[in-house]
Amino acid sequence: MTITIHRGLNQIGGCITEISTDSSRVFIDLGQNLPGNGEKTTPEQDKAMVESLFRNNPRAHEAVVYTHGHEDHIGLFNYVPKGIPQMIGEGAKEVLLEKYRIFCEKDVKEGSDPTMDRRKYNKLKTFKTWPRSRQPQPFSIGNIQITPFFNCHSIYDSYMFLIEADGKRIWHTGDFRQHGWTGGKLMQLLKWKATDIDVLITEGTMLGSSDECIHEKRVSEKMAAVMQAFKYVFVLASSTDIERLASINLAAKRSHKPLYICQGLMNAAMRVFTRREAETSEGLFDFKPHFYNENRRLFSMGKHEFVLVCGVSQYEKIEMLRGVLPEEETLLIYSSWDGYYKDPEQVKTNPMYSLFRNIFHNVVDIHTSGHADRKTIQKVIETVNPKQAIIGIHKEKGQTLASLPLSDELKGKLLELDESHPSLTL
Numbered sequence: 001m002t003i004t005i006h007r008g009l010n011q012i013g014g015c016i017t018e019i020s021t022d023s024s025r026v027f028i029d030l031g032q033n034l035p036g037n038g039e040k041t042t043p044e045q046d047k048a049m050v051e052s053l054f055r056n057n058p059r060a061h062e063a064v065v066y067t068h069g070h071e072d073h074i075g076l077f078n079y080v081p082k083g084i085p086q087m088i089g090e091g092a093k094e095v096l097l098e099k100y101r102i103f104c105e106k107d108v109k110e111g112s113d114p115t116m117d118r119r120k121y122n123k124l125k126t127f128k129t130w131p132r133s134r135q136p137q138p139f140s141i142g143n144i145q146i147t148p149f150f151n152c153h154s155i156y157d158s159y160m161f162l163i164e165a166d167g168k169r170i171w172h173t174g175d176f177r178q179h180g181w182t183g184g185k186l187m188q189l190l191k192w193k194a195t196d197i198d199v200l201i202t203e204g205t206m207l208g209s210s211d212e213c214i215h216e217k218r219v220s221e222k223m224a225a226v227m228q229a230f231k232y233v234f235v236l237a238s239s240t241d242i243e244r245l246a247s248i249n250l251a252a253k254r255s256h257k258p259l260y261i262c263q264g265l266m267n268a269a270m271r272v273f274t275r276r277e278a279e280t281s282e283g284l285f286d287f288k289p290h291f292y293n294e295n296r297r298l299f300s301m302g303k304h305e306f307v308l309v310c311g312v313s314q315y316e317k318i319e320m321l322r323g324v325l326p327e328e329e330t331l332l333i334y335s336s337w338d339g340y341y342k343d344p345e346q347v348k349t350n351p352m353y354s355l356f357r358n359i360f361h362n363v364v365d366i367h368t369s370g371h372a373d374r375k376t377i378q379k380v381i382e383t384v385n386p387k388q389a390i391i392g393i394h395k396e397k398g399q400t401l402a403s404l405p406l407s408d409e410l411k412g413k414l415l416e417l418d419e420s421h422p423s424l425t426l
């Protein structure tokens with residue numbers, strides 16, 4: 001069996017990992033490079049790169065399996081040749097279909113060409129799925145067997161994988177964290193299922209940060225405290241981050257303010273979350289917001305207190321609404337990554353976060369990362385304790401797992417792959 005990290009060793013995102021045997025191979029994620037991470041590429045270059053991946057080293061049985069629906073993991077799915085099966089969690093597929101359905105509608109409404117989004121929507125429809133289950137079942141691609149385990153990340157329906165072939169066992173963490181609503185059982189899962197592992201592949205997004213991440217529960221408490229102090233509260237958050245939306249929902253309830261949303265995708269995503277997760281989460285993921293997408297209704301909101309969750313795509317509406325509300329009674333809770341407005345390169349690529357923030361006089365940052373902090377990564381490595389090798393991916397250039405205070409035995413298993421030696425054969 002051979003593991004090849006095509007991309008994502010020295011950058012966050014753009015992840016592509018290949019696992020192959022004599023007869024079969026699986027790609028784990030086919031991600032787009034994030035702005036400011038890795039080389040900036042054109043769609044033509046992306047297409048050529050994916051085509052060459054499938055031209056080289058072909059096998060009788062092939063598939064692409066995605067850990068979750070963020071662009072840096074799924075962004076190149078559209079270039080996968082016809083006939084190659086692509087797989088993702090059932091809930092992730094539902095949310096992605098809503099996303100591209102809404103993109104197509106928006107294209108038509110705004111008079112732009114919907115061909116590309118329509119193509120993506122149709123391609124997504126062909127994706128195979130696995131169910132969200134307490135008893136995950138393995139599936140096979142030729143002689144490679146994969147078992148998906150639900151994990152906690154900043155997008156709904158994200159997974160870790162156990163990959164078995166040629167008598168070897170690989171554990172791929174995907175993007176994960178422990179400090180979220182559904183992250184509490186991570187170590188228990190690893191103790192039960194990540195046993196007898198030969199190679200651990202782990203993400204290392206937060207290796208460069210010494211901070212311990214606050215729990216999503218603390219995010220919600222902090223939000224509730226400031227929500228009480230202002231009459232009109234806006235929250236900037238991602239529409240597919242079920243965990244953050246739950247924190248906001250809970251905080252709004254605690255501060256006795258009704259919850260409003262104004263974004264089509266957030267509305268569609270909340271419906272999916274509620275239908276799929278409200279019952280099993282005992283109400284934590286039960287969303288019943290007021291959906292106001294018309295300006296007329298939005299502008300009538302100044303009559304009473306509210307919490308309005310929005311995205312930067314709603315900039316114009318929010319700017320107008322903010323303009324009719326008294327400045328001293330209005331607050332923005334900025335609940336996204338602060339790099340979007342602090343990092344000059346990010347601002348240059350997408351100035352919307354910075355612009356959105358500047359609409360408001362009163363702003364407070366309340367956020368926690370979607371990724372494991374250093375302590376958690378260390379605990380994962382110690383718990384899995386693989387027999388042969390530990391490979392770090394999805395990490396900043398210059399960051400390495402060797403910076404963690406691991407035992408000498410574990411340090412001896414760290415494998416620093418790089419672009420000139422991206423493979424390990426077991």
Ligand SMILES: [Zn+2]
Binds near residue numbers: 070072175394
């Ligand atoms: Zn990622």
